[in-house]
Structures are given as structure tokens and as C-alpha cells.
Amino acid sequence: MRVANSKSIFFSCFPAFLIHNPMSSERRKPYPFDQFESKWQRIWEDRQLFHAPNPGEKKFDAAKPKFYVLDMFPYPSGAGLHVGHPEGYTATDIVARYKRLRGFNVLHPMGWDAFGLPAEQYAIKTGQHPELTTRENIAKFKSQLKAIGFSYDWAREINTTDPRYFKWTQWIFLKIYNSWFNPKTNKAEPISTYRGDDPDSVRLAYVAEVPVNWCPELGTVLANEEVVDGKSEVGGFPVVRRPMRQWMLRITAYAERLIDELEDLDWPPGIKLLQRNWIGKSEGAEIDFKIDNHDARIRVFTTRPDTLYGATYMVLAPEHSLVDLITTNEQRAEVRAYRERAARKSDLERTELSKEKTGVFTGAHAINPANNEEIPIWIADYVLLGYGTGAIQAVPAHDERDLEFARKFDLPIRAVVQPPGDEDPIGFVGDGIAINSPIIDGLPSREAIRKITAWLEERGLGKRAINYKLRDWLFSRQRYWGEPFPIVWQDRHHRSLGEDELPVVPPPLEDYKPTGTGEPPLAKAKDWVRYSDNATRELNVMPQWAGSCWYFLRFCDPLNDKRFVGQDAEKYWMNVDLYVGGTEHAVLHLLYARFWQKVLFDLGYVSTSEPFQRLVNQGIILGEDGQKMSKSRGNIISPDEVIAQYGADAFRLYEMFMGPLEQMKPWSMRGVEGVSRFLARVWRLIMRENQAGEWELSPAVDDVDLAKNEQKILHATIKKVTEDIESLSFNTAISQMMIFVNAFTNAEKTPVSAMRTFLILLNPFAPHLSSELWEKLKAPGDITDQSWPGYDEKFLVEDEVEMVLQVNGKVRERMKMSILASEEEIKQAALTNPRIQELLAGKTPRKVIVVPQKLVNIVA
RNA sequence: GCCGAUGUGGCGAAAUGGCAGACGCAACGGACUUAAAAUCCGUUGGGCUUAAAAGGCCCGUGUGGGUUCGAGUCCCGCCAUCGGCACCA
Structure with missing residues (x-):
């Protein structure tokens, strides 16, 4: 307590209700939010006020338009919420409450993305089952969210670790597994429509031996996104490349559609660009090079076939399958040594540390199809096996990497593109005029590309080709706390379980520790693993992304036990009209979710091919020191302490008043105090404290007409708040409400009609205070049943x-x-x-x- | 290196090409109070002019140019900070 030495005064001048627990009320509350916030939260819950009925249900009103407003659901960590989480949640809650007042059926759900590594790590440390800690963490998160007064439809709460939920995650996996992408129709079809000999080679979910990010410390494989600078994102342990049998999802089949269908989405242009760059489409040609003294050919991908005459050597990725075949005896030892070194290199060494180009000559030569010149074939790790064909034509004159390599190893450099102006052609990578290239001499690059590609095609030497940076999705994890695959193995072949066998529930385990061999922890559950006398279960589990790939669909119909989502409910609610979350999910989550949605759409299970119509990213909230909030900096602010001191409404209001939603901005307790003062002014506009220290309706509140300037400011406020909510400019909406309150603060009479209208405007922002005052004013009905006020321009103009x-x-x-x-x-x-x-x-x-x-x- | 975002008072910020700094914080002054807190009222970008005030003048939105009657806003170049990607042929 700050007034340590003045207890007698403290007791004598404070209203009784404030002192029953003086230790917890550090200072006098500017208005008695603690008297009514939990009361309203209870009322909302008891009356199920924010429950949205589905089509076909009793209270469903088909005449109303729908609005689906969604937050990226959280991973319920042990630490609880910090003030960054509720930023987006507050924004969506304001929109949800506003849309309800505007007469929409609003779907505004919340749930838990609860599978994941931290719970498993905690289990390893403490021996507590992840299910238990998950349940506790969810309870904590949920009580924190409820204390902020969010209007979620809790009847739709979902939890990705609930068997009733992941049953359908597994079901969707089966659909993916039992489908293939038909390039003719450009969509997924049931595998039964595939006419080839080997359906397993075209399934959208397939098994492959792929080099993966193996983290010995965690005893698991990590996805690329979980590796930062060659170290694990969790724990910062070293990560090495190692080939392993993995489940993959064929997301690359959708690369083109994932780019094209971004077009009509209302997403920030920056996020669309990020996704396009991630998918990384590039157009060019594949060209076949004959190998001297061999029948095999090497196929390369290039975006610049017009530089073919400048190809003075070739490079294969060290892992390229033809390396063994073509390497000459003299070079064999050197090549083998280089390949071994490359294989041992971690990602860190391969990228960050390898500023110097390395490589070795194979001893073999290829024939340049344009001029039949013999050119040497090298291997080097600057060529990646996973991109294009894993082999390149090296054109040192017009490619920085090739130039660096050629200079280091003294390989010939020949200019074949004349830059505009008098720039040096060597090292020029832009478009110019073709030179030293008989077939295309004098043509500008774009035309030269067209012409030489046609020339190659006519002779069967090459063809137009498109390549993507996007790789197939590594979909398995060697962990315990995830969805098991509905797959069994028999005679070294995988096959799917029947839908009637779902869900496949993870077996209870005593010991969650990684085996360390790369074999998943599920291998320890011997009985569970044995599916039948000759079949065993798949031991991997799905990555955390799986559950979040379709949760927005489940929210439409969360209790359905016949289908992953009822058809009518899905048709009615989808798409998500507004999706709010952090930029950290700009690529992966949003890409994966779009991919699943498209598969389900192609197979006819959902009605839209894109899930999220409008996307908004909230900015990061920094600590009071302007630094990112983190445990180590000790600058984390919990909503609990803010709410205890200033109340939920002040907390919500400050979250929005800080600045534009999308912007990064630092927290300030002084700022919370500021908005709390504003709310107190609202309170005292309508209430006053009597001699006994009790709050009663202010006598200034009266049924009077508005003065002309009051009329103007009221309508200006209606207009501004309405427009600003629509554009998510909550900070300026709040400013306008402050202007309104300042204008009425010193009025002799407080017109009750203006107050009622104002309370409706304030309601989405400060639902508790506005509900309480609505009641105090004895206004008819509940504030949540009112309709949003309109404004009249005629009051806004002056003579x-x-x-x-x-x-x-x-x-x-x-x-x-x-x-x-x-x-x-x-x-x-x-x-x-x-x-x-x-x-x-x-x-x-x-x-x-x-x-x-x-x-x-x-x-x- | 490439791509993207952002640079406005002491601080968070606001401004369809038309009065820069609304609103809030902090600070200062006043009212109320024995006093303080709370509350209410007022001042508050920098400089010059003036005994003081009123008034007037000049400068000011990262930086240098440009377009315009008029630029925080539009165009070109540069700098800084943050975020993403990073041998993708």
C-alpha cells in the first residue's frame, strides 16, 4: 500500500465497500468497475447471450445476414496470457458486438490449439501427462479471457487434443491420403479415379525418404520453420541433415492455385506477396544436356534459356543421382570426399558459414546443345537437390553465383547478353540484347527466351517449364503429443484404417522421452503398436499445424459426431469474414489451411475454396521499455494485474487506444490510467456519489432536448464511431467518444436520450460499463438487444x-x-x-x- | 544482398493534396482541501519581437531534390529502424 503511514485517514474517508480488503485495493477505484464487471459476465453466461444458433435450430433467424469473425486460436501455454494476446481478440470482440447490434448473426468462437512440443517437454520433465497440463492451461487461459469480457460463443469451444475433434483431423488426413491431384482437371480426386499402375506414387499424402532436420538433443525431426539459423527454434540446439522415412503432403500440386486464388482475398498486400514469394513461381525452360561417353542426359532448369550459349560448365548438386555414374576414375576419390563433407554439413554451415563457393570436378563433360561445345561437369553444394532438377547450366557471365564459382576455379566466362547502355556485360544479370548466340543474336532477352525455347522444343532438346520454391509439406513428427496417423503397416506397405476405426487415440505412456534413435516415442507402447498379427501402427504423429488447418470449419458445427462439419452449417457460416492474428502465421498456417480447404473443396466436402476472406494482422505489443516482451527481460505484463487495478473495460479500451491495430507499439500503464479516467468520466456523467459514499443516478440526467451543438457532436460521434469500427480504426473511434464526453461533462443537464445512444456506441468497447449504466438509466430492454444508431448529416452541417x-x-x-x-x-x-x-x-x-x-x- | 513496413512534440498518436500535432499521457499553473489524493479549469512544437500581455513574424512531419496556388500526404534519390527471405538457377 502506498499510503502506509496514514491508515486512520485512509479508513475514515473511504466508502465502506472500498476498504473491506485494503491490501488488494491499492488505490481508490476511479469508478466501481469491481462492483459490476463480473456480474455482467455472469449474466452473459447464464443467458447464453452470445450463442449463435445454427440453421435448423430453434432460435435461428434466417432473415439476418451472417458474419463470421475469428481469432487465430492460441496455444495454451503454462505462462497464461500476456497483454499481447488480447489485442486481436479485443478488436474482433468489438466487431462481433458491433455486428450483433447491427442485426447480424455473428459467429465468434474460441478454442485451443493444444497439441505441441511445450506440453510434451513439460511431461518429460515432470512425468505429468500432457493431457493434464493441457487441461490446466486451458482452464487458466479461459478464465483470463472470460475476465476480459469477450463475447465468445463458448458453446462452440473446441480443443484440438479432444478425441472428438482429432477424430476428424484424422478423417481429413484419410481423405487426403485417398486422393490424388489430377493435372487434367487441376484438382484433387479420389484415388479410385487414378488409372496408373502405382497409386501410391500420386497420393496427396505419401511416404518418402527425405533429408530432414534432425535435432539430436530434442530427439526429433524439425520442420524448416522450426529451424532458425541452423538451430532448433525451441531450445536453440544444433540441427543436422539426415535422411529419414517421412510422411509428406503434396502441397506443391496446389502451388499454382495457391498463388492464383490469393487474388480475390481482402488480405494485406504484403501478406499476399509473402505467400507468393514463399511459393516462388519461376518460369523458364528445362534443357537436356548429353554427357560425353554416356547414354544418360542431364536435365537442367533455367529461367534464362537465352543464355545457353554462355553456359561454359555444368553443376550438379552433390546428392544428384547421376554423380556416381559419370564421375571418372581419376576424380572418384575427390568427388566421394566432397559428397561426404557436404552430407555432414548442417544447414548452418551450408548457408551462413559457406561464403566461399566450394565444389569439385567430376571428370565428365556434357555437350552444350546450342553449339555442341564440350563443357566440364562439376558438383557443388551451391546447387540444391531440392530445387528444379538439382542441376544447372552455369552461365558465369550472367549469374553472380556462377561468376564467383568460375572465377574461383578458373572456368571460362563468355558474355552472351549485351546490357543497355555501356555497362560491362560480365556480371550483368538483367535483360539486354543477345550476343554471341547465333540463333538469337540481336533479340531482346524476352524474345530471345521465346525463340530459343521453341528451337529447343522443335529438336526435342528441351521445353518450357515452371518451377516453384515451395516444397512438399513434411507432415510427420517423432513425438508423442500429436494426432496419431490412421495408418498401419503390413509387409512394408502402408494402408489406411477404416473411418469406423477413428479416432486413433494415443496410448498412455509412462515415459515420453524421445528414443534418441529417431524412432518416435509411440514405439514404446508395444501393445498399442501391434495392430494385428501382421500389421503394426504408424508411429509418427502429425505436426501441430494439422489441428489448425480446419478448426474454422469445426467451429461452424463443433458437436457434430456424424460429419466433420454439417453441410448446412458450413454453407451458412463459411467463409470467415474477418480473421485476425499475428504476422508470424503469414505464411505457414495460412498456406496449410488454404491447402486443406482446397482439397476438401475439390472433393466436395466444403462449399468454398478459400477459407479466410479478410485477413488483418495485429501488431506486436512491446514492454514498457520498448523491448519485445520476454521472461528474460522481465517486462511481461499480464492482463490479470491490469484488470485488477483498472478493470476489464479499461484494459480493452487501452488495448485499442494505443494506436493502429496493425502497428507495433509499447505498453504504458499511464496510458491505461488515461482511458480509465475517461471511463470514470462516463460513469460520473450519469452517476454521482452521495453523502454516504454510495453511487446514485445523477440529478443532472434529465429528459431534455439536445442543444444544437450537442446534437451535432452526438451525430458526429455516431458517424465517426461507425466508420472507424468498419475500418478497424478503434483508436480514433475512442478519441471521438472522449470528445463527446468532454463536451457533455460540464453541461447543466445531461440529456438522457443522448446518453442512451452514446452507451450503445460505447458498448462494443466497454461492454460492462455500458451495460451497467444502461440498467441504471432504466432504459428499456438490454443494451445488447438495441440496434445501432444511425446519424443524420443534417445535424453535422452548420450555417x-x-x-x-x-x-x-x-x-x-x-x-x-x-x-x-x-x-x-x-x-x-x-x-x-x-x-x-x-x-x-x-x-x-x-x-x-x-x-x-x-x-x-x-x-x- | 533481395523484398516489405515504418520514420510527425518530452511520450502513444491524429490529419479525403487545403489551418500540422485532434484525442490521450507527462509536465506546469489555478480552483476545491488544514493538507494531500481524486476531481474540475487552464497552459504546453521551437524561435524571434514585446517591460508584460494581446498581437505579429520566422522555422518545423528522417534527409536532399521535384510536381503544385498549396505537400506529413504525390514523384525521384538517399539515410535510419524493424520484419521477412536468403546460394531457389
């Missing part, structure tokens, strides 16, 4: 406006003008103004610009 008079662009004078004044009248009034006359000193103005109702600029 007279103040206009600015400028001379040469500088403000020199102001004058009042009727809004009806014509331009000519305004001009005359300005020119005859004494101050302007004085400034002009008899000179004739050269030009007069009149902007009606705004200003006059006189150019002298």
Missing part, C-alpha cells in the same frame, strides 16, 4: 463555417462565411477583408483559389 484566408499559401486571416456563399462571394469577401488589403498593399492578386467551406488562397 456558417470559418474559412482560412491564405496569402501565398500562408494562413493570414480567418473569416466566417455562410456555407451557401458562392465562390464569387467568398472571393470578394476575402479580397475586401481589411487584413488582406493591408497585406496586399495595393497589389493586384495574380490568382485566387477558392475551396468552398475551407479556404481562399491569394497568390500575389
Whole structure:
């Protein structure tokens, strides 16, 4: 307590209700939010006020339009919420409450993305089952969210670790597994429509031996996104490349559609660009090079077939399958040594540390198909097996990497593109004019590409080709706390379980520790693993992304036990009209979810091919020191302490008042105090404290007409708040409400009608306070049943406006003008103004610009 | 290196090409109070002019140019900070 030495005074002058627990109420509350916030939360819960009925249910009103507003659901960590989490949640809650007042059926759900590594790590440390800690963490998160007064439809709460949920995650996996992508129809179809010999080679879920990010410390494989600078994102342990049998999802089949269908989405352009870059489409050609003394050919991918004449050597990735075949005996030892070194390199060494190009000559030569020149074939780890064909034609004159390599190993460099101007052709990578290239000499690059590609195609030497950076999705994890695959193995072949065998529930385990061999922890559950006498279960589990790939669908119909989502519910609610979350999910989550949605759409299970129509990213909230909040900096602020001191409404309001939603901004307790003062002013506009220290309705509140200026400010506020909520500019909406309150604070009479209207405007932002005051005003019905007020422009315009008079662009004078004044009248009034006359000193103005109702600029 | 975002008072910020700094914080002054807290009222970008005030003038939105009667806003170049990607042929 701050007033340690003044307890007697403290007790004598404070109302009784504030002192029953003086240790917890550090200071006097500016308004008694603690008296009613939990009361309203209870009322909302008891009355199921925010439950949205589905089509076909009793209270469903088909006449209303729908609005689906969704938050990225959280991973319930042990630490609880910090003030960054509820930023987006507050924004969506304001929109949800606003849309309800506007007469929409609003779907506003919340749930838990609860599978994941931290719970498993905790289990390893403590021996507590992840299910238990998950349950506890969820309870903590949920109580924190409820304390903020969010209007979630808790009847739709979902939890990705609930068998009733992941049963359908597994079901969707089966659909993916039992589908293939038909390039003719450009969509997924049931595997039964595939006419080839080996369906397993085209399934959208398949098994492959792939080099993966193996982290010995965690005893698991990590996805690329979980590896940061060659170290594990969790724990910072070293990560090495190692081939392993893994489940993959064929997301690359959808690369084109994932790019194209971004077009019509209302997403920030930056996020669309990020996704496009991630998918990384590039157009070019594949060209076949003959190998001297061998039948095999090497296929390369290039975006610049017009530089073919400049290809003075070739490079294969060290892991390329033809390396063994073509390497000459003299070079074999050197090549083998290089390949071994490359294989041992971690990602860190391969990228960050390898500023110097390395490579070795195979001893073999290829024939350049354009000029039949013999060129040496090298291997080097700057060529990646996973991109294109894993082999390149090296054109050192017009590619920085090839140039660096050629210079280091003294390979020939030949210019074949003449840059515009007098730039040096060597090292020029842009478009120019083809030179030293008989077939295309003199052509600009774009045309040269077209012509030489056609030339190659005619001769069967190459063809147009498109490549993507996007790789197939590594979909398995060697962990315990995830969805088991509904797959069994028999005679070294995988096959799917029947839908009636779902869900496949993870077996209870005593010991969650990684085996360390790369074999998943599920291998320890011997009985569970044995599916039948000759079949065993798949031991991997799905990655955490799986559950979040379709949760927005489940929210439409969370209790359905017949289908992953009921058809009518899905049709009615989808798509998500507004999706709010952090930029950290800009690529992966959003890409994966779009991919699943498209598969389900192709197979006819959902009605839209894109899940999220409008996307908004909230900015990060920094600590009071302007640094990112983190345990180590000790600058984490929990909503609990803020709410205890200032109340949930002040917390919500400050989250939104800090600045634009998308922006990064630092927390400030002073700022919370500021909005809390504003809410107290609202309270005292309607309530006053009597002699006994009790709050009662203020006698100033009366059923009076509004003065003209009051009418104007009321309608200006309705207009501004409405428009600002629509554009998610909550900070300026709040500013306008402050202006409103400031204007009414000193009025003799507080017009009750204006107060009611204002409370409706305030309701989405500060639902507890506005509900309480609505009740205190004895206004009819519940505030949540009201309809959003409209405004009338006629109250906003005045008869007279103040206009600015400028001379040469500088403000020199102001004058009042009727809004009806014509331009000519305004001009005359300005020119005859004494101050302007004085400034002009008899000179004739050269030009007069009149902007009606705004200003006059006189150019002298 | 490439791509993207952002640079405005002491601080968070606001401004359809038309009065830069609304609103809030902090600070200062006043009212109320024995006093303080709370509350209410007022001042608050920098400089010059003035005994003081009123008033007037000049400068000011990262930086240098440009377009315009007029630029925080539009165009070109540069700098800084943050975020993403990073041998993708």
C-alpha cells in the first residue's frame, strides 16, 4: 500500500465497500468497475447471450445476414496470457458486438490449439501427462479471457487434443491420403479415379525418404520453420541433415492455385506477396544436356534459356543421382570426399558459414546443345537437390553465383547478353540484347527466351517449364503429443484404417522421452503398436499445424459426431469474414489451411475454396521499455494485474487506444490510467456519489432536448464511431467518444436520450460499463438487444463555417462565411477583408483559389 | 544482398493534396482541501519581437531534390529502424 503511514485517514474517508480488503485495493477505484464487471459476465453466461444458433435450430433467424469473425486460436501455454494476446481478440470482440447490434448473426468462437512440443517437454520433465497440463492451461487461459469480457460463443469451444475433434483431423488426413491431384482437371480426386499402375506414387499424402532436420538433443525431426539459423527454434540446439522415412503432403500440386486464388482475398498486400514469394513461381525452360561417353542426359532448369550459349560448365548438386555414374576414375576419390563433407554439413554451415563457393570436378563433360561445345561437369553444394532438377547450366557471365564459382576455379566466362547502355556485360544479370548466340543474336532477352525455347522444343532438346520454391509439406513428427496417423503397416506397405476405426487415440505412456534413435516415442507402447498379427501402427504423429488447418470449419458445427462439419452449417457460416492474428502465421498456417480447404473443396466436402476472406494482422505489443516482451527481460505484463487495478473495460479500451491495430507499439500503464479516467468520466456523467459514499443516478440526467451543438457532436460521434469500427480504426473511434464526453461533462443537464445512444456506441468497447449504466438509466430492454444508431448529416452541417484566408499559401486571416456563399462571394469577401488589403498593399492578386467551406488562397 | 513496413512534440498518436500535432499521457499553473489524493479549469512544437500581455513574424512531419496556388500526404534519390527471405538457377 502506498499510503502506509496514514491508515486512520485512509479508513475514515473511504466508502465502506472500498476498504473491506485494503491490501488488494491499492488505490481508490476511479469508478466501481469491481462492483459490476463480473456480474455482467455472469449474466452473459447464464443467458447464453452470445450463442449463435445454427440453421435448423430453434432460435435461428434466417432473415439476418451472417458474419463470421475469428481469432487465430492460441496455444495454451503454462505462462497464461500476456497483454499481447488480447489485442486481436479485443478488436474482433468489438466487431462481433458491433455486428450483433447491427442485426447480424455473428459467429465468434474460441478454442485451443493444444497439441505441441511445450506440453510434451513439460511431461518429460515432470512425468505429468500432457493431457493434464493441457487441461490446466486451458482452464487458466479461459478464465483470463472470460475476465476480459469477450463475447465468445463458448458453446462452440473446441480443443484440438479432444478425441472428438482429432477424430476428424484424422478423417481429413484419410481423405487426403485417398486422393490424388489430377493435372487434367487441376484438382484433387479420389484415388479410385487414378488409372496408373502405382497409386501410391500420386497420393496427396505419401511416404518418402527425405533429408530432414534432425535435432539430436530434442530427439526429433524439425520442420524448416522450426529451424532458425541452423538451430532448433525451441531450445536453440544444433540441427543436422539426415535422411529419414517421412510422411509428406503434396502441397506443391496446389502451388499454382495457391498463388492464383490469393487474388480475390481482402488480405494485406504484403501478406499476399509473402505467400507468393514463399511459393516462388519461376518460369523458364528445362534443357537436356548429353554427357560425353554416356547414354544418360542431364536435365537442367533455367529461367534464362537465352543464355545457353554462355553456359561454359555444368553443376550438379552433390546428392544428384547421376554423380556416381559419370564421375571418372581419376576424380572418384575427390568427388566421394566432397559428397561426404557436404552430407555432414548442417544447414548452418551450408548457408551462413559457406561464403566461399566450394565444389569439385567430376571428370565428365556434357555437350552444350546450342553449339555442341564440350563443357566440364562439376558438383557443388551451391546447387540444391531440392530445387528444379538439382542441376544447372552455369552461365558465369550472367549469374553472380556462377561468376564467383568460375572465377574461383578458373572456368571460362563468355558474355552472351549485351546490357543497355555501356555497362560491362560480365556480371550483368538483367535483360539486354543477345550476343554471341547465333540463333538469337540481336533479340531482346524476352524474345530471345521465346525463340530459343521453341528451337529447343522443335529438336526435342528441351521445353518450357515452371518451377516453384515451395516444397512438399513434411507432415510427420517423432513425438508423442500429436494426432496419431490412421495408418498401419503390413509387409512394408502402408494402408489406411477404416473411418469406423477413428479416432486413433494415443496410448498412455509412462515415459515420453524421445528414443534418441529417431524412432518416435509411440514405439514404446508395444501393445498399442501391434495392430494385428501382421500389421503394426504408424508411429509418427502429425505436426501441430494439422489441428489448425480446419478448426474454422469445426467451429461452424463443433458437436457434430456424424460429419466433420454439417453441410448446412458450413454453407451458412463459411467463409470467415474477418480473421485476425499475428504476422508470424503469414505464411505457414495460412498456406496449410488454404491447402486443406482446397482439397476438401475439390472433393466436395466444403462449399468454398478459400477459407479466410479478410485477413488483418495485429501488431506486436512491446514492454514498457520498448523491448519485445520476454521472461528474460522481465517486462511481461499480464492482463490479470491490469484488470485488477483498472478493470476489464479499461484494459480493452487501452488495448485499442494505443494506436493502429496493425502497428507495433509499447505498453504504458499511464496510458491505461488515461482511458480509465475517461471511463470514470462516463460513469460520473450519469452517476454521482452521495453523502454516504454510495453511487446514485445523477440529478443532472434529465429528459431534455439536445442543444444544437450537442446534437451535432452526438451525430458526429455516431458517424465517426461507425466508420472507424468498419475500418478497424478503434483508436480514433475512442478519441471521438472522449470528445463527446468532454463536451457533455460540464453541461447543466445531461440529456438522457443522448446518453442512451452514446452507451450503445460505447458498448462494443466497454461492454460492462455500458451495460451497467444502461440498467441504471432504466432504459428499456438490454443494451445488447438495441440496434445501432444511425446519424443524420443534417445535424453535422452548420450555417456558417470559418474559412482560412491564405496569402501565398500562408494562413493570414480567418473569416466566417455562410456555407451557401458562392465562390464569387467568398472571393470578394476575402479580397475586401481589411487584413488582406493591408497585406496586399495595393497589389493586384495574380490568382485566387477558392475551396468552398475551407479556404481562399491569394497568390500575389 | 533481395523484398516489405515504418520514420510527425518530452511520450502513444491524429490529419479525403487545403489551418500540422485532434484525442490521450507527462509536465506546469489555478480552483476545491488544514493538507494531500481524486476531481474540475487552464497552459504546453521551437524561435524571434514585446517591460508584460494581446498581437505579429520566422522555422518545423528522417534527409536532399521535384510536381503544385498549396505537400506529413504525390514523384525521384538517399539515410535510419524493424520484419521477412536468403546460394531457389
